Amino acid sequence: MSIWTTFHKWGSPRWFYQFSGRLLPWLGGLSLLLLIGGAVWGLALVPPDYKQGNSFRIIYVHVPASAVAMGAYMTMAIAGAIHLIWRMKLAAMVMKAIAPIGASLTFLALLTGAVWGKPTWGTWWVWDARITSVLILFFLYLGVIALHQAFENREAAAKACAVLVIVGAVNIPIIYWSVEWWYSLHQPASIRFIGESSIHPSMLRPLMATMAGMYLFFAWAMLLFTRNEILDRERNTRWVQDIVCGDDKNAESNSVL
Amino acid sequence: MTLFSLALAVLRRDLLAAARRGSEWSNPLVFFVMVCALFPLGIGPEPQRLAELAPGILWVVALLASLLASDTVFRSDYDDATLEQMLLSHQALYPQVIAKTLAHWLLSGLPLSLLSPLLGVLLHLPTAGMLALMASLALGSAVLSFIGAIGAALTVGLRKGGLLLSLIILPLYIPVLIFGSSAVKTAVDGGPFLPQLAMLGVFFLVALALAPLAIAGALRISVDQ
Amino acid sequence: MAQTGLEVRQLYSERDDRVLFADLCFTLNAGDVLQIAGPNGSGKTSLLRILAGLSSRYQGDILWHNHSLEQQRADYLQQLLYIGHGAGIKAALSPLENLRWSCALRGLPADDNPILSALAKVGLRGFEEQACYSLSAGQQRRVNLARLFCIPAQLWILDEPFTAIDQGGVAEIEQWISDFANAGGAVLLTTHHRLAINRPLRIIELGEH
Numbered sequence: 163m164s165i166w167t168t169f170h171k172w173g174s175p176r177w178f179y180q181f182s183g184r185l186l187p188w189l190g191g192l193s194l195l196l197l198i199g200g201a202v203w204g205l206a207l208v209p210p211d212y213k214q215g216n217s218f219r220i221i222y223v224h225v226p227a228s229a230v231a232m233g234a235y236m237t238m239a240i241a242g243a244i245h246l247i248w249r250m251k252l253a254a255m256v257m258k259a260i261a262p263i264g265a266s267l268t269f270l271a272l273l274t275g276a277v278w279g280k281p282t283w284g285t286w287w288v289w290d291a292r293i294t295s296v297l298i299l300f301f302l303y304l305g306v307i308a309l310h311q312a313f314e315n316r317e318a319a320a321k322a323c324a325v326l327v328i329v330g331a332v333n334i335p336i337i338y339w340s341v342e343w344w345y346s347l348h349q350p351a352s353i354r355f356i357g358e359s360s361i362h363p364s365m366l367r368p369l370m371a372t373m374a375g376m377y378l379f380f381a382w383a384m385l386l387f388t389r390n391e392i393l394d395r396e397r398n399t400r401w402v403q404d405i406v407c408g409d410d411k412n413a414e415s416n417s418v419l
Numbered sequence: 420m421t422l423f424s425l426a427l428a429v430l431r432r433d434l435l436a437a438a439r440r441g442s443e444w445s446n447p448l449v450f451f452v453m454v455c456a457l458f459p460l461g462i463g464p465e466p467q468r469l470a471e472l473a474p475g476i477l478w479v480v481a482l483l484a485s486l487l488a489s490d491t492v493f494r495s496d497y498d499d500a501t502l503e504q505m506l507l508s509h510q511a512l513y514p515q516v517i518a519k520t521l522a523h524w525l526l527s528g529l530p531l532s533l534l535s536p537l538l539g540v541l542l543h544l545p546t547a548g549m550l551a552l553m554a555s556l557a558l559g560s561a562v563l564s565f566i567g568a569i570g571a572a573l574t575v576g577l578r579k580g581g582l583l584l585s586l587i588i589l590p591l592y593i594p595v596l597i598f599g600s601s602a603v604k605t606a607v608d609g610g611p612f613l614p615q616l617a618m619l620g621v622f623f624l625v626a627l628a629l630a631p632l633a634i635a636g637a638l639r640i641s642v643d644q
Numbered sequence: 645m646a647q648t649g650l651e652v653r654q655l656y657s658e659r660d661d662r663v664l665f666a667d668l669c670f671t672l673n674a675g676d677v678l679q680i681a682g683p684n685g686s687g688k689t690s691l692l693r694i695l696a697g698l699s700s701r702y703q704g705d706i707l708w709h710n711h712s713l714e715q716q717r718a719d720y721l722q723q724l725l726y727i728g729h730g731a732g733i734k735a736a737l738s739p740l741e742n743l744r745w746s747c748a749l750r751g752l753p754a755d756d757n758p759i760l761s762a763l764a765k766v767g768l769r770g771f772e773e774q775a776c777y778s779l780s781a782g783q784q785r786r787v788n789l790a791r792l793f794c795i796p797a798q799l800w801i802l803d804e805p806f807t808a809i810d811q812g813g814v815a816e817i818e819q820w821i822s823d824f825a826n827a828g829g830a831v832l833l834t835t836h837h838r839l840a841i842n843r844p845l846r847i848i849e850l851g852e853h
Binding site: 500508642 | 736
Binding site for chain 2: 246298301302304305308309312313314315318321322325326328329330332333336337339340341343344347
């Protein structure tokens, strides 16, 4: 099978639905294991930081959340590009599915950032480079979600969001870099949230676990949401109706195949 | 007909139409003045404090005025179906889009930058910052026009365009804001503001090269609803 | 002219999960006049917009001179003139200024003479320099239709060309269509009006697919 036929096979919603169905339990189980394991490790087993005490432990949620939120946006951009270039409907569904997940992860990163800030710096919010960039990423996500909802026509919505997401993806490095520059102007000698200060290896390992767990969680959630999207979009096809209506093979509804 | 003369024809027509429509083009400017006037009322009239905050205030308000103006760049052409003619031209959409965005800047961003010293005076901006203010706004608002045009092209076919446009575009405006206001602030502090202007220049060139692609794509999507 | 003009094969389009038309096939050659008929909402405007290249929401093949539309979009657009529902003119500008812009978009040399004669032909002599918002609805429609005469084309796609036109104007437009077809052009149009032209007229009904 040539690479193009494989590519187009992946673009079939039905194939994706069946394939993802098999992947889901593994992804879900593994991510849960890593997240809980990493969290327990980080929360209970790692000794407290000499400077920050126990509050540093929030990094085991905060760092993975913000890293995956960023990765999710780039994934969304790639899906959007695939949709625009190859007109693959599945790519549009994936793109739409990722948006709320990414937005939630960004929100989680902001929340945990605030929770970290309070005991460490005394305030619920600190305008440092990283947190500000995460906030802007949050706004970018909200923009994509709002744009999608504003269109009545689904295909136009998908194409428009694809354009917006690609524009956003191109801008993100510029935004992040500009915010870094801005922060360096105003707070030259400050402590960074995730310091370039060296992290002790014993603290780093649980972070790797929760990071991996978060990526897997994202993959799991992405597949789940995309499957919902597929069921919704392809609701007029027989295979979806079979799934939804159970074994009712003599369904009264006429399906347009 | 070359692409340049095509762009010129589009530019000419937009400026002509704007001239015929009277003072509509000046609405964002009035907004600019009014909102700047709100700040002393909100934070107090002490010259010291206003002077300190002036670079940021002026830039943020200019940004909002630019946002307001962006909504109109394609709307009237969409409403009277002349936008379709642009899309149906066998000639490239790219130079037409550049021409429209530049016309829009000439009517909104440029007047804004020319008016800004007056508002600088209102907000007690030190004289050292005036040139930087005008230059950064002139260059920066051109970038904002291009970014705003992307949002306008995406939302022109939607009935509830306005606020949605802001949601989409504001995050993308931020780098321009950072460097623009920094230019003014540095000038006020007596330092060199040319690096920041150079950065805005880079943004402009990138926007000029890439934004029309997104704008053209978005226009085709919006018309195909 | 042995080349087929416009050929449509197995055209399918849907909107909001509702099928507008499916397996639509027809050809349009030089001298043909084809009317697309059907009740409101049957997809007439959508079909015309697809054929004009404004919409890509379709499946199937559209061929112009035996080449697919996607392959030679620029050539096709150069030979096509589409006049849609909308005003098509900027109300703040005069007919002359509007048509100058339309001609510039089509890459035509900047020359007012063809424009002036086109405006005269549609009955707007003397109104060339007046702002369009001061013209009546019918006159504004005629400004848009004047494009038919200053922009050379082989295919006219007209969506409800008789809107806002009075009785005498309708007869005039029908004559223009006949003349154009006689000269070898092809016309595709939709209208609720019963066409009376002295050329063979084909009608395709949408809403039955």
